[in-house]
Amino acid sequence: MTLLLTQIGYSQSIDKFTDSSIKVDSLNVPTDLKQPYFPKEMFPEVELDWIKTDKGTKIESKVKEGTYDEFVVNWYSNHLHAMKEPLLFNRKIDKEIYRFTWLRTFDKPMTFRFEKINDRYILYWKVLSGAGGYEPGKIEIEQLKILTEKEWTKFTQLVAKADFWKMELGRSSIGTDGSEWIMEGVNQTDYRVVSVWSPGKGNFYNACDYLISLTNLKISEKDKY
Template structure:
C-alpha cells in the first residue's frame, strides 16, 4: 500500500470515528422539508419534536452509596433515544412558539439557551447573528419547567453589538460547546435543565446540562441572561 493511499484511508477512518462519537453534526443530516411549519418556522403540529431524537441518547442513572454519602453515576445507553426528555423539552418550546433550528439550512448563526427550572418559570434566550446584525430574543412562560409550561408572559428582543456577540461566542468557545457530549449529559431531581442549541450554515448541535452553578458552560448561559432586563436573584439562578 503506497503512502498516499494510506493517508486517504487514515483520514476516512478518522472522519468516520469522529462522526460516530458525535464531533461532526452536519446540518445536512437533519434537514427535513416534510416538517410542517408556519412562516416563522414554528411547527404547526404540537407533537413535532424540537430536536432530532438521535441527539438525545438515553441516560441510565445509578445511586451508589459511598463512605461520604450517596453519589449518582450516569451512563449513556447506546442506541436508545430518550423520547421522554425530547418531548418534555419540546412541550415548553411549543408553548413559547419558538422556531425549529435543525430542519432547514440557515444563512445566519444562532444559539438558543432554554432554561427549565423545576419550580420556576421556563425561559428561552435566542441570540442570532446575520451579517452585521445581532439580535437577542427572550421569552418567559407563566408555568414551571418541571410541570406545565403555561403561556407566554414576556416576549422581548434587543439589538446588540458585535462586541457582545464576540464576548458570548468566546464563552461558548471556552465551554467547547461544539465538542460537548450530545444530549442530556447528567441527571438530577428538583433542579434545572440548561439546554443549549447551536446552528450555523454547516452544523447543528444540542446539549443539556443539569443545574450547573459554575464553569464555562454556565457562564455562557448566564451571560445571555445578563443581556436582558430580567431581574433574577442568585437563589433563582439554579
C-alpha cells in the first residue's frame, strides 16, 4: 500500500541551512554520529486519517506543519554516517553535487555522488554490507570514476526532466517494505532533498538509474525496486 502525501513548500536557498557550528572533519564528514544529514524542516511529520466510506476504509495523509519526522531523518542519516559521506547543506561550495542514496529494505544500502567542479566530473559510489531497512553495516565497496562532460550533461538533463528542483520536499509517498530513493542536489546558491518510495519508473527513476549504470555494479532489473 502506498500513501501519497500533501507537502509543504520550503525555501531551498543554501543560506537558510549553512551552519558553521556543525563539527566536521577535513572532508566535511560529521564527527558527531547524532548529526542529521538533512535539514529537518525538509521532512515534516505525516498525519494519517482512517476514513470510513461506503466502499470500505481509505487513508488520507497530510504533513503536520511545523513538525519534523525525526525517525525518517535519523534512519537516512544512520546509513550515510556508516558510509562516511560528507554533509551537503552545511556550507557553501564551489561545486555542483547530486547524491542518490538508495535504501532497499532487504538489500545493501548504496549511495552515488556525482560532482562537477570546474571542468572535472567525478562519480563516487559506496555499498554497505547491511540492509536499507535494518542495520547499515560497514563499507563493502568504495570506488570513484572520472566521467565526461557528455555524461554529466545527460544526467543533468534527466534531472531537469524530473523537475527535481521543484519536486515536493521530503517524502513524496510511503509504503511497507520497498525502498527509499533519496536525491540531494546542491550548488552555489541552492540545496534540495526529496525522497520517493519505490518509484519503479518515470523521470526521477531514470535519473537515479542512470547513476547506477555509470558504475561497474551489476544489479538486475528485478532488484531495482
